[in-house]
Amino acid sequence: MSERVFxxxxxxxxxxxxxxxxxxxxxxxxxxxxVAHEIDGRTxxxxxxxxxRLIFGPTPVAAFLDADQILAAAREMxxxxxxxxxxxxxxxxxxxxxxxxxxxxxxxxxxxxxDLMGDKVRARAFVGARGFPLAPSAVEDDAPETFIERARxxxxxxxxxxxxxxxxxxxxxxxxxxxxxxxxxxxxxxAQRYFGDARLFVERYVERPRxxxxxxxxxxHGAVVHLFERECSLQRRFQKxxxxxxxxxxxxxxxxxxCAAATGIARACRYQGAGTVEFIHGTDGFYFxxxxxxxxxxxxxxxxxxxxxxxxxxxxxxxxxxLSISQxxxxxxxxxxxxxxxxxxxxxxxxxxxxxxxxxRPPTGEGVRFDTGVLEGGRVTAAFDPMLAKLIVHGQGRAxxxxxxxxxxxxxxxxxxxxxxxxxGRLLADPDVVAGRTHTGLIAEKPDLVIEAPLDxxxxxxxxxxxxxxxxxxxxxxxxxxxxxxxxxxxxN
Amino acid sequence: xxxxxxxxxxxHALAIHPTSDGGYRLANGKPIxxxxxxxxxxxxxxxxxxxxxxxxxxxxxxxxxxxxxxxxEILWRGAVDHHAGEPDGVREGVVRAPMPGAVVSVxxxxxxxxxxxxxxxxxxxxxxETIIRAPRDGVVQRxxxxxxxxxxxxxxxxxxxxxx
Numbered sequence: 001m002s003e004r005v006f007x008x009x010x011x012x013x014x015x016x017x018x019x020x021x022x023x024x025x026x027x028x029x030x031x032x033x034x035v036a037h038e039i040d041g042r043t044x045x046x047x048x049x050x051x052x053r054l055i056f057g058p059t060p061v062a063a064f065l066d067a068d069q070i071l072a073a074a075r076e077m078x079x080x081x082x083x084x085x086x087x088x089x090x091x092x093x094x095x096x097x098x099x100x101x102x103x104x105x106x107x108x109x110x111x112x113x114x115d116l117m118g119d120k121v122r123a124r125a126f127v128g129a130r131g132f133p134l135a136p137s138a139v140e141d142d143a144p145e146t147f148i149e150r151a152r153x154x155x156x157x158x159x160x161x162x163x164x165x166x167x168x169x170x171x172x173x174x175x176x177x178x179x180x181x182x183x184x185x186x187x188x189x190x191a192q193r194y195f196g197d198a199r200l201f202v203e204r205y206v207e208r209p210r211x212x213x214x215x216x217x218x219x220x221h222g223a224v225v226h227l228f229e230r231e232c233s234l235q236r237r238f239q240k241x242x243x244x245x246x247x248x249x250x251x252x253x254x255x256x257x258x259c260a261a262a263t264g265i266a267r268a269c270r271y272q273g274a275g276t277v278e279f280i281h282g283t284d285g286f287y288f289x290x291x292x293x294x295x296x297x298x299x300x301x302x303x304x305x306x307x308x309x310x311x312x313x314x315x316x317x318x319x320x321x322x323l324s325i326s327q328x329x330x331x332x333x334x335x336x337x338x339x340x341x342x343x344x345x346x347x348x349x350x351x352x353x354x355x356x357x358x359x360x361r362p363p364t365g366e367g368v369r370f371d372t373g374v375l376e377g378g379r380v381t382a383a384f385d386p387m388l389a390k391l392i393v394h395g396q397g398r399a400x401x402x403x404x405x406x407x408x409x410x411x412x413x414x415x416x417x418x419x420x421x422x423x424x425g426r427l428l429a430d431p432d433v434v435a436g437r438t439h440t441g442l443i444a445e446k447p448d449l450v451i452e453a454p455l456d457x458x459x460x461x462x463x464x465x466x467x468x469x470x471x472x473x474x475x476x477x478x479x480x481x482x483x484x485x486x487x488x489x490x491x492x493n
Numbered sequence: 494x495x496x497x498x499x500x501x502x503x504x505h506a507l508a509i510h511p512t513s514d515g516g517y518r519l520a521n522g523k524p525i526x527x528x529x530x531x532x533x534x535x536x537x538x539x540x541x542x543x544x545x546x547x548x549x550x551x552x553x554x555x556x557x558x559x560x561x562x563x564x565x566e567i568l569w570r571g572a573v574d575h576h577a578g579e580p581d582g583v584r585e586g587v588v589r590a591p592m593p594g595a596v597v598s599v600x601x602x603x604x605x606x607x608x609x610x611x612x613x614x615x616x617x618x619x620x621x622e623t624i625i626r627a628p629r630d631g632v633v634q635r636x637x638x639x640x641x642x643x644x645x646x647x648x649x650x651x652x653x654x655x656x657x
Binding site for chain 2: 356358359361409410411413414415416418419421422425452454455458459460461462463464465466467468469470471474475
C-alpha cells in the first residue's frame with residue numbers, strides 16, 4: 001500500500017470531538033481545518049483551527065449531514081484529509097467513497113468495511129459464519145415456516161427484535177414461553193407499524209447484561225491489535241453516560257477471550273483504522289452485538305490506560321503508515337473512568353436543557369482530563385446532542401479512579417443551565433457502582449438517584465448570604481426593606 | 494414579608510439585615526461577608542466563622558452558586574413593592590404566590606391550626622416544585638387555590654389568622 005501523505009486535516013464534526021481531533025492534528029504539525037455552524041458560536045475547536053468554514057442547512061444537524069457541502073468546503077480550504085469524528089457522516093460509506101473520489105484521504109475504514117459492518121444483519125451473519133459468539137437466535141428469514149419452532153427451542157427468556165429495527169422499538173422480552181405466540185404477534189404488528197417490515201428475529205435474552213466493548217486498531221499492512229476493553233454498562237435511554245477501563249467484571253481469562261474475539265473479527269474484515277467491537281456479557285458468556293467503524297465517544301479511557309493517542313494512530317493508518325505499536329507493546333496501566341457531562345435534567349427524565357454557559361471552570365489535578373465542546377460565554381441550544389464535555393480520570397486502581405472522578409465532578413464549575421454533574425457524582429457513589437456490580441439496567445432500577453441530597457443548614461445560610469451579597473439589586477432591596485424585618489420576621493431562618 | 498429566595502425547591506426569606514458598621518448579618522445574628530475573587534481564588538462567603546469558596550453568577554432573577562461541590566440554582570423574588578398600601582403587620586398571615594405557577598397539592602384546609610414553618614401547600618413554578626410554608630403560627634382562614642389550579646405572581650394562596 002502506497003503512502004498517502006497529507007499535511008492538512010478537515011474535521012467534519014463539532015463539539016468536544018472536533019477539538020479533541022484538532023489538538024492531535026496540530027500536535028503533528030498538520031494544518032487544522034474545521035467546518036462549523038454559526039449557532040455554535042465560538043467553541044474550543046474554533047480556537048484550535050487554522051481555518052474555519054461555516055456550513056448551512058435547513059437545520060444545524062442537516063448541515064453536518066450535507067456531504068456535498070462539506071466536500072466543497074474541504075476543496076475550498078485545500079483539505080487533503082477528512083476526519084469525520086463520531087456520529088453525523090462518520091459511518092456513511094457513501095461519504096467515505098465520495099471523499100476518496102474527490103482525491104481526499106478518508107480517515108476511517110474502507111467504504112466496503114463500513115458497508116459490511118454497518119449493516120446489523122449482515123455484520124451478524126458475517127461474524128457468526130466465522131465462528132464468533134452470537135447470542136443463540138432464530139432468524140425468521142432463514143426459514144419462515146420453522147421460525148416459531150426454532151424460537152421455542154431456544155427457551156425463555158427471549159428477546160424478540162424486528163429485523164429492520166433499531167432504537168429499542170418493537171422489542172419484547174418473553175419470560176413465559178406460554179405467551180410466545182401472543183408476544184410474537186404483538187412484536188410483528190409493532191414492527192410493521194414502526195418499520196413497515198414485519199420480519200422478526202428472536203435471540204436469547206441476557207438478564208442484567210453488561211456492555212463490554214474492545215478497542216481495535218488495524219493498518220493497511222495487515223496488522224490488527226486490540227487496546228483492551230471498556231465497560232459501558234451505565235446507560236440511560238440506551239445511551240452510555242459512564243465508561244471505564246478495564247472492566248471491573250472480567251476475569252483475566254475472560255478478558256483474553258473477548259479481546260481475542262474482537263481482534264479476530266477485525267482481522268476477518270481486514271479492518272483499517274480505529275474501531276470498536278461491542279459485546280453483551282452475561283453470566284453464561286459474551287455475544288457479539290455490533291461493530292462501530294469509527295472513533296468512539298469513550299475512546300479517552302483507553303488512551304488513559306494505554307498511553308496511546310488513538311487519533312494519531314488513525315492519522316498514521318490513513319497515511320498508509322504501519323501502526324506505531326505491535327500487540328506486545330500495548331500495556332495496560334491503572335484504571336480510567338469517563339463521565340459524560342450533559343445539558344439535561346435527571347429529575348425530569350433526563351430531558352435536555354438549554355441555556356448560557358455563564359461560568360466554566362474545568363477541574364484540574366493528577367490524572368484528570370477534561371474534553372470540552374463549550375466555552376464560558378457560550379450558549380447551549382437544542383440544535384445538537386446535549387453532551388457538553390467529558391470528564392476522564394485515571395488512577396492506579398479503580399477505587400482511586402472513582403474517588404478522583406467524584407472529587408473532579410465536585411470541582412467542576414458549570415453554571416447557567418441544569419446539568420447532570422451532581423447526578424453523576426451520586427451515581428459514582430452508589431454502592432453497586434462502587435462494588436462494580438453494574439449492568440445496563442442499573443440506572444433504571446435506581447430512580448432515587450435523581451434526588452438531590454437535602455441542604456445542610458450551614459450550606460443554606462451560605463447560599464442565602466452569597467445570593468444576597470453578590471448582587472447590588474438585592475443589597476439595595478435589603479437596605480430598603482430592612483425596617484420591616486423586626487415586625488415580620490422570616491419564614492424560615 | 495420581604496424578598497424570597499427559592500433554593501432547592503423551598504422558599505426562604507431573604508432575611509438579611511444591615512449592621513451599624515455598614516455590613517450585613519443574617520436574622521440569627523451571624524455576620525456575613527463576601528470576599529471578591531482574585532486571580533487564582535474564587536470568591537469566598539463567610540457566615541459567622543465558616544468560610545466557603547463560591548462561584549456566583551447572576552442572570553435576571555436567577556443566581557447560580559457553586560458551593561460545597563455542586564451547583565445551586567436560586568430564584569430571587571424581590572418583594573419591596575408587594576404590599577404597598579397594606580398596613581404593617583396586619584397582612585402578615587397572607588401567603589402570596591412568589592411567582593406564577595400551579596398548585597400541586599394543598600396540605601391544609603380552613604380551620605386547621607398551623608405553626609410557623611409548617612408546609613401548607615406545594616406549588617410548581619419555573620419547573621420547580623416548591624413547598625409553601627406557614628409564615629406564622631395561627632389558624633387557616635381561607636385556602637384560595639385548589640390542586641391543579643394555576644395562579645399569577647402575588648395571588649393570595651392562603652390566609653392565616655391569629656388563634657383565638
